[in-house]
Amino acid sequence: KSGRNASFSLDVQQGQMEFFPGKQTTTLGYNGNFLGPTIRVRNKQQFRIQVKNHLSQVTTLHWHGLHVPAKWDGGPRQPIPAGSSWNPNFTINQQAATLWYHPHAMGLTGKQVYHGLAGLFIIEDELSDQLNIPKEYGVNDIPLIFQDRRFFNNGEFAYVQSMHDVMNGVIGNSLLVNGARKPFLNVPAGLVRFRLLNGSNSSIYRLAFDDQRVFHVIASDGGFLEQPTAMNSIILSAGERAEILVDFADESNYAVISLLVDQMGGGKFEALRIGVKGSGERAAIPQTLRTLDRIPESEATAVRGFLMETMSMGRGRMGMGMMGRRLTINGKKMDINRIDEKIKLGSTEIWEITNRSAMMMSMPHSMHLHDVQFQILSRNGRRPAPHERGRKDTVLIMPGETVRIISRFHDYTGVYMYHCHLLEHEDDGMMGQFEVV
Ligand code: C2O
Ligand code: CU
Structure with missing residues (x-):
């Protein structure tokens, strides 16, 4: 949509899907059975939405990822009770x-996302208009949402079943791409842009093509990188996004290329098969995308x-079992009545985040x-990899790692x-919780 206003409505509803022939899965969706529509807006637009x-x-x-007034953030402090509506109204x-x-919602995020509540929110601006990259949505600019799921024999989702699932995350053995199992996608020969989202609950994915072809990463969570970065696989942790350009111009007649997903510590999946049709022209990959405003330390x-x-909560009767473990940040668990950090409006801060896990x-x-969208200063004292040098809102922190990030808390x-x-x-x-004051 263009123009000064963008208004939308989302109905949060229960539905059903048939992921396996003859078996019904109870699902949740926005305006449908599973997932939600892609919301596309432009910077500076007035955004209105009714969520029922x-x-x-x-x-x-x-x-997720939006720089938005706190009262419209939609976190656990803005509950939408059963049967009621919420009407955010803000400027992008x-x-x-x-x-x-x-x-x-407090304690319900994992379950509701697992059952299907998620969708993409795409912002365009003058830079994305000007760049010479594929931008025909659904044709050569294609969103791909990756989510693994575990099912009961009767077809229903098998969400958290044990303390082990809480501690390790619910790791599924079926992979859905945009809500479908191993879908087939036709693309025109030439340059194709994929917007990748790891929308899984707790999996870390390494994505690559079956022929190991090189692709170019052009954007991280918060927008374009300074220049495209050539890679042949990319790791995305839960919540992270990347935009990539893939050149399908060499497939002279017809070719099928598979996108593979390796779930770290889990299965390997053929996630998506891509059929390339026609003979395309080789489009140039831009040399540079933008200049990034680097926040100085x-x-x-x-x-x-x-x-x-x-x-570990000690070695009582529970010993080292799952029940004796606690997941914490700075030794604390979430308390909605407690503000953990106070931050001055307009200030810039460095956060040093450490994953300290006993063996x-x-x-x-x-x-x-x-x-905020932050920038990664270092990972274990080293400069981050090129595709992690852009704007980020989510960052993977492996056991033993310390990641330093810098961010401005403004507006x-x-x-x-x-x-x-x-x-x-x-x-x-x-x-x-942090409060900007
Ligand atoms: Cu606090 Cu994607 O979430
Ligand atoms: Cu965690």
């Missing part, structure tokens, strides 16, 4: 990026430490901040969340 909760339980609607104040939306007025930890309890975490006051985006960890309390 038709479920019999509370939900919220959070704009952010450069072009591939963001997403999902529910975020010297601008920071505070450094905060965040310890993401699996603590028997080591697990990756995926740190996400609301409100809006209020209370926002930071949390692990492994949704079972988040729901278990691996979350805190």
